[in-house]
Amino acid sequence: MLAFSKKQKPHTFSIRPINPVIGAEITDIDLRKTIDDKTVSEITNAIQENLVIFFPEQNISPSEQVNFAKKFGDVAKVPDSMFRVHPKNPYVSILENGPKQPPTVNNWHSDYCFAPEPDFLSILHTQIVPDIGGDTIWVNMYAAYEALSPKMKNLLCDLRATHDFMKLYERPIKAYLWEGERFKYMEAARKNFPPVSHPVVRAISETQKKALFVNESFTRHIEGMSELESMNVLKYLFDHIRAPEYQIRFQWKPNTLAVWDNRVTIHYALADYFPKRRLVHRVTVLNHEVPV
Numbered sequence: 001m002l003a004f005s006k007k008q009k010p011h012t013f014s015i016r017p018i019n020p021v022i023g024a025e026i027t028d029i030d031l032r033k034t035i036d037d038k039t040v041s042e043i044t045n046a047i048q049e050n051l052v053i054f055f056p057e058q059n060i061s062p063s064e065q066v067n068f069a070k071k072f073g074d075v076a077k078v079p080d081s082m083f084r085v086h087p088k089n090p091y092v093s094i095l096e097n098g099p100k101q102p103p104t105v106n107n108w109h110s111d112y113c114f115a116p117e118p119d120f121l122s123i124l125h126t127q128i129v130p131d132i133g134g135d136t137i138w139v140n141m142y143a144a145y146e147a148l149s150p151k152m153k154n155l156l157c158d159l160r161a162t163h164d165f166m167k168l169y170e171r172p173i174k175a176y177l178w179e180g181e182r183f184k185y186m187e188a189a190r191k192n193f194p195p196v197s198h199p200v201v202r203a204i205s206e207t208q209k210k211a212l213f214v215n216e217s218f219t220r221h222i223e224g225m226s227e228l229e230s231m232n233v234l235k236y237l238f239d240h241i242r243a244p245e246y247q248i249r250f251q252w253k254p255n256t257l258a259v260w261d262n263r264v265t266i267h268y269a270l271a272d273y274f275p276k277r278r279l280v281h282r283v284t285v286l287n288h289e290v291p292v
């Protein structure tokens with residue numbers, strides 16, 4: 001595992017911010033080749049600074065995607081229960097929507113925040129994307145936290161919230177996942193992911209900065225508050241973090257590799273392209289720090 005190092009100007013690729021608050025594009029790099037430690041360190045710094053990085057025109061295989069991911073930490077095997085596993089690589093999940101499976105991931109979330117140790121990086125490679133539509137939006141949760149008043153920061157700083165897999169997956173829009181053969185996998189996921197507690201404000205050790213860590217899909221309840229108090233504080237936060245000023249909206253092309261830090265971002269995949277097809281490969285890098 002490479003530690004985050006001090007900011008330095010990259011020497012091994014070109015980087016261009018594509019939004020003032022979140023998101024940058026890295027070019028002049030071929031991810032099919034093995035990248036050296038210096039480049040990994042520079043990409044790590046770029047992720048730290050921009051939170052989501054896009055590498056366009058990367059025609060990489062699933063194993064090359066996994067090898068790239070392993071440069072940043074331990075890579076998670078795909079839980080068979082929830083996602084389609086790539087037939088040739090157990091570390092790659094296949095996320096597909098199209099005429100037979102309308103998109104239903106248009107909900108704000110961070111990947112696996114309902115796990116005891118939420119994921120660090122998601123690394124997504126586009127295979128098939130619609131000509132128009134199917135954009136993804138990410139939110140800079142450092143910026144969302146910073147924009148709060150000192151009084152609100154004070155209220156939130158010691159709070160913890162329950163994150164619950166079932167908050168999203170018990171919704172009627174996800175009912176199709178519990179039908180037929182898939183029921184046993186979803187039931188296994190329900191048992192594997194009981195509700196967990198996470199801080200509402202998360203301090204990230206490398207940056208010494210704080211970020212909000214709540215999302216509409218999985219954050220169920222603020223601990224120690226009445227139901228009404230929790231509901232209203234969370235509603236305020238969910239409204240607050242939807243402000244366009246903290247967002248980037250990205251239009252995909254095939255063979256784009258995107259890397260984002262789930263600890264300090266949430267995202268939303270627009271479901272506006274039905275019945276067109278969208279197929280992406282995702283690899284997950286596990287968390288490497290204990291939230292403080």
Ligand SMILES: [Fe+2]
Pocket residue numbers: 109110111267
């Ligand atoms: Fe996601």
